[in-house]
Amino acid sequence: MAYLALSGIEKRYGAFAAVDGVSLAVEEGEFVCFLGPSGCGKTSLLRVIAGLDRQSAGRVEIAGRDCSTAPPEARDYGIVFQSYALFPNLTVARNVGYGIATQERARVKQRVAEMLALVGLPQSGDKYPGQLSGGQQQRVALARALAPSPKLLLLDEPLSALDAKVRLTLRRQIREVHDRLGLTTIMVTHDQEEALTMADRIVVMNQGRVEQSGRPHEIYARPASLFIADFVGSMNIFRGTATGDGRVRLGGVELACGGGFGPGAAVTVCWRPEDVVIGAQAAGSANPVQARIVGVEFLGPYHRAMLRARGFDAPFAADLSAHLVRDLGLASGQELQVGLPAASLHVFPEPLT
Amino acid sequence: MIRSRGRIGPALLLGAWCLFLLLFVACPLAALLVKAFENREGDWVGPANFAAFLASESLVDAALHSLFVAALTTAITLLLAFPFAYGLTRTAMPGKALFKALAQIPLLAPSLLPALSLVYLFGNKGLLRGAMMGHSLYGPIGIVIASVFAAFPQAVLILVTALSVADARLHESARAMGAGPLRRFLTVTLPGAQYGVVSAAFVVFIGVISDFGVPIVLGGHYPVLATEVFEQVVGLQDFGMGAVVGMALLLPVSLAILAEKWSAARQKALLSARATVLRPTRDAAADSAAFLFCAVVVLLLLGIVAMGGFVSVITFWPYNLHLTWRNFAFARFDSAGWDSFANSLALAGWTALCGTALTFVGAYLTEKPSGFDRLKSWLRLLAMVPMGVPGMVLGLCYIFFFNHPANPLSGLYGTLAILVLSSCVHFYSVGHLTASTALKQLDRDFEAVSASLRVPLWRTFWRITVPLCLPAILDIALYLFVNAMTTVSAVVFLYTPETKPASVAILNMEESGTVAAAAAMCMVIFCSSAVVRGLHMAVERILLRLTQRWRSVPR
Numbered sequence: 009m010a011y012l013a014l015s016g017i018e019k020r021y022g023a024f025a026a027v028d029g030v031s032l033a034v035e036e037g038e039f040v041c042f043l044g045p046s047g048c049g050k051t052s053l054l055r056v057i058a059g060l061d062r063q064s065a066g067r068v069e070i071a072g073r074d075c076s077t078a079p080p081e082a083r084d085y086g087i088v089f090q091s092y093a094l095f096p097n098l099t100v101a102r103n104v105g106y107g108i109a110t111q112e113r114a115r116v117k118q119r120v121a122e123m124l125a126l127v128g129l130p131q132s133g134d135k136y137p138g139q140l141s142g143g144q145q146q147r148v149a150l151a152r153a154l155a156p157s158p159k160l161l162l163l164d165e166p167l168s169a170l171d172a173k174v175r176l177t178l179r180r181q182i183r184e185v186h187d188r189l190g191l192t193t194i195m196v197t198h199d200q201e202e203a204l205t206m207a208d209r210i211v212v213m214n215q216g217r218v219e220q221s222g223r224p225h226e227i228y229a230r231p232a233s234l235f236i237a238d239f240v241g242s243m244n245i246f247r248g249t250a251t252g253d254g255r256v257r258l259g260g261v262e263l264a265c266g267g268g269f270g271p272g273a274a275v276t277v278c279w280r281p282e283d284v285v286i287g288a289q290a291a292g293s294a295n296p297v298q299a300r301i302v303g304v305e306f307l308g309p310y311h312r313a314m315l316r317a318r319g320f321d322a323p324f325a326a327d328l329s330a331h332l333v334r335d336l337g338l339a340s341g342q343e344l345q346v347g348l349p350a351a352s353l354h355v356f357p358e359p360l361t
Numbered sequence: 362m363i364r365s366r367g368r369i370g371p372a373l374l375l376g377a378w379c380l381f382l383l384l385f386v387a388c389p390l391a392a393l394l395v396k397a398f399e400n401r402e403g404d405w406v407g408p409a410n411f412a413a414f415l416a417s418e419s420l421v422d423a424a425l426h427s428l429f430v431a432a433l434t435t436a437i438t439l440l441l442a443f444p445f446a447y448g449l450t451r452t453a454m455p456g457k458a459l460f461k462a463l464a465q466i467p468l469l470a471p472s473l474l475p476a477l478s479l480v481y482l483f484g485n486k487g488l489l490r491g492a493m494m495g496h497s498l499y500g501p502i503g504i505v506i507a508s509v510f511a512a513f514p515q516a517v518l519i520l521v522t523a524l525s526v527a528d529a530r531l532h533e534s535a536r537a538m539g540a541g542p543l544r545r546f547l548t549v550t551l552p553g554a555q556y557g558v559v560s561a562a563f564v565v566f567i568g569v570i571s572d573f574g575v576p577i578v579l580g581g582h583y584p585v586l587a588t589e590v591f592e593q594v595v596g597l598q599d600f601g602m603g604a605v606v607g608m609a610l611l612l613p614v615s616l617a618i619l620a621e622k623w624s625a626a627r628q629k630a631l632l633s634a635r636a637t638v639l640r641p642t643r644d645a646a647a648d649s650a651a652f653l654f655c656a657v658v659v660l661l662l663l664g665i666v667a668m669g670g671f672v673s674v675i676t677f678w679p680y681n682l683h684l685t686w687r688n689f690a691f692a693r694f695d696s697a698g699w700d701s702f703a704n705s706l707a708l709a710g711w712t713a714l715c716g717t718a719l720t721f722v723g724a725y726l727t728e729k730p731s732g733f734d735r736l737k738s739w740l741r742l743l744a745m746v747p748m749g750v751p752g753m754v755l756g757l758c759y760i761f762f763f764n765h766p767a768n769p770l771s772g773l774y775g776t777l778a779i780l781v782l783s784s785c786v787h788f789y790s791v792g793h794l795t796a797s798t799a800l801k802q803l804d805r806d807f808e809a810v811s812a813s814l815r816v817p818l819w820r821t822f823w824r825i826t827v828p829l830c831l832p833a834i835l836d837i838a839l840y841l842f843v844n845a846m847t848t849v850s851a852v853v854f855l856y857t858p859e860t861k862p863a864s865v866a867i868l869n870m871e872e873s874g875t876v877a878a879a880a881a882m883c884m885v886i887f888c889s890s891a892v893v894r895g896l897h898m899a900v901e902r903i904l905l906r907l908t909q910r911w912r913s914v915p916r
Contacts, residue, residue, distance in 0.1 A: 058809070058813065059812075060731070060809050060812070061731075079812065080809065080812035080813055081812045081813070081815040081816075081817075083813075085813055086813060086814075087809065087810065087813045089804075089806040089809070089810070091804050091806055093804045093806035093807055093809070093810045095807065095824075095825045096829065096911050096912075097825065097828045097829055097908065097911050098824070098825070106811075106814055106816060107811075107813075107814025107815060107816055109815070136910055136911035137911070138911055138912075152810075152814070153810075153813070153814075155814075156814060156815065158813075162813075
């Protein structure tokens with residue numbers, strides 16, 4: 009039995025559909041990320057779940073109860089916004105205690121202390137939000153959302169306003185709190201790395217629809233559409249024509265890649281820079297290619313080389329580990345053999361726009 | 362199903378607010394429109410009144426006079442206010458804060474004060490009557506001078522705002538490209554402030570054309586629309602024609618207000634752009650020129666106020682110059698005596714209280730709780746309508762609507778309540794704008810967070826929204842108080858002998874020839890407004906100290 013069940017959700021503004029028929033079930037204890045570019049409808053969907061906006065059509069069920077028309081305060085969830093939305097005129101402790109139903113002071117105080125300890129800010133109760141850093145404020149917002157013990161936690165781009173370093177620690181902290189309290193969490197984000205590292209399941213959205221829903225590894229390794237292939241991670245993208253028997257012609261070369269496209273079908277072929285192999289592996293690969301390095305970018309743990317290969321109408325990227333570059337003395341202008349393993353080539357029917 | 366208690370309250374309040382706007386803004390205006398098509402007996406006569414208006418030379422003249430006086434005042438006010446505001450924002454002259462504060466002085470007095478002062482300065486027995494070189498003060502000359510005094514503060518405020526948003530980078534680039542000071546002024550400064558100038562021009566124009574106090578004292582045989590409305594209704598008892606003249610006044614003001622909104626929106630677009638703040642650098646020549654100019658202007662303003670204060674303590678100008686308090690024994694000059702001042706205090710106090718609550722709650726209802734979007738956009742528009750209705754026209758609308766025997770609310774007529782209501786409506790739009798600006802600056806997710814925490818809306822309203830908006834709330838209250846204290850226009854149609862406010866008493870005393878007592882009452886109003894302004898400043902300062910821990914906190 010799903011903890012949260014959405015069926016046929018639509019949210020229209022005039023002729024524009026922000027959410028266009030989304031059905032989704034979230035299991036109890038699951039951490040789900042809605043991932044997509046801005047304007048894809050992920051925040052609209054979250055606001056429908058929260059009851060902050062009313063859906064134009066469809067049904068929202070929370071914990072087995074039909075909440076489709078229930079106001080926000082009848083839905084039992086906690087929410088954290090990108091802007092923190094902390095009340096600036098109340099101390100941190102009063103912010104956290106704002107939604108605690110009991111009037112008993114001692115119990116409120118105890119609960120506030122618990123919550124502040126949970127987010128690692130046990131000493132900050134007497135401060136005002138303005139005296140805290142962005143990351144600390146977002147932890148207070150999390151504590152405030154969780155203080156009334158909701159079962160469902162909604163996070164609307166909670167990390168987008170923070171510095172890169174703070175973001176990394178908060179990712180881990182939010183996930184820990186989720187696991188410890190056994191929450192069901194839905195997080196909206198446009199940051200694929202955030203979604204890949206935090207979520208049990210990613211729901212990729214585009215133009216108001218769900219493009220793919222799956223575990224992070226699935227989304228990354230087997231993107232269901234060209235949109236996802238392009239949006240999640242880096243991809244080399246080439247246009248080609250299928251020639252039958254699982255082969256595709258790209259400009260002057262033919263690559264083995266599997267897939268059942270009939271001869272003559274226009275397709276798009278993609279592969280990730282880190283899936284390009286070199287050296288001994290390249291020779292044994294199904295698609296060995298002779299290429300010349302036309303540029304190398306240093307990216308810290310690895311190098312990204314731009315390769316111009318015979319028969320390709322444009323250069324493509326290949327990620328090479330730092331020690332490989334060092335050991336082989338790879339540099340711009342050098343010729344080398346690389347391989348494109350058939351299993352790492354993704355072929356989609358859509359032509360590239 | 363839990364249809365929560367938190368939604369019904371706002372919906373009911375929204376309904377009540379909607380009813381208020383309909384009853385006290387929309388219906389009275391409709392009554393004016395109907396009246397314009399009726400004759401003295403109340404029969405429908407079609408456009409006959411409009412035809413009579415256009416056929417009447419004196420009424421058409423009044424319309425032309427109004428436009429001429431307003432246009433001339435606008436030009437002169439801008440010529441004075443622009444360099445003044447420029448000095449305050451773009452030079453490093455000393456005494457800027459003091460100049461800025463003193464420039465606001467005219468706001469504390471009714472527009473009758475400069476009119477009376479001018480009578481003593483340039484009138485037939487005036488101190489400086491030689492300066493008139495034989496021309497009469499009564500007529501366009503006097504009206505324009507007094508109107509410039511009254512309109513100056515608002516023009517300065519708008520221009521200061523427009524000129525303080527300057528992107529230093531633009532000036533630096535212009536300089537780097539070798540543009541001299543004149544070229545920088547023409548290509549950077551002026552375009553940056555142009556919408557502010559247009560905005561200020563329309564605000565001054567509206568203020569002058571709507572004003573009743575100055576032309577009633579200084580008009581002489583030079584009728585303008587505002588005095589003509591009064592003449593038709595109170596003098597000739599011709600309500601139909603009064604309504605037509607009122608509409609003739611309404612038309613240019615509504616057009617001007619639309620133009621003002623348009624240019625203010627453009628200026629704001631410049632304002633919100635991310636810019637590096639321009640810090641004026643020292644420049645001995647420019648700074649002393651600006652200082653000199655501002656000092657002269659401020660001395661002129663103070664001189665006019667001082668003249669009013671001076672004549673109010675003189676026994677009998679210009680024959681007996683002994684100092685006396687006799688002019689303040691108002692019972693000797695006006696049947697209401699000091700009661701009219703008490704009425705004004707009550708009027709201003711209630712207007713500040715009710716008007717602040719109305720504007721703030723109204724603005725809150727349109728900004729925060731969700732739902733009823735179409736209704737809200739209509740209400741927002743309706744809340745802006747009073748801005749385009751001159752006080753004289755509003756007073757007229759209120760007579761027509763509330764004095765109608767069939768109106769169940771006609772019991773309001775003749776009470777202090779209708780004076781309070783008319784003042785609340787008269788000054789509604791500015792209060793509404795101030796409140797909604799303050800509310801828009803709050804995080805829009807506060808209400809969502811409260812709902813998710815299952816805290817009722819009213820509790821968040823009291824614990825979060827009101828405390829955060831307190832400075833704006835105080836500003837609205839002060840604005841309403843001072844304006845209700847100084848206004849003559851709408852109330853001149855609505856008072857009774859028991860509810861007569863001080864500003865009307867000034868008019869009565871001036872008409873009956875006891876001008877020194879009228880000036881004395883002006884000074885009483887001026888001083889009480891100043892005291893309230895001072896109180897407001899003190900409260901604001903205390904508030905700032907109490908809340909500075911969370912308002913401006915160092916990281």
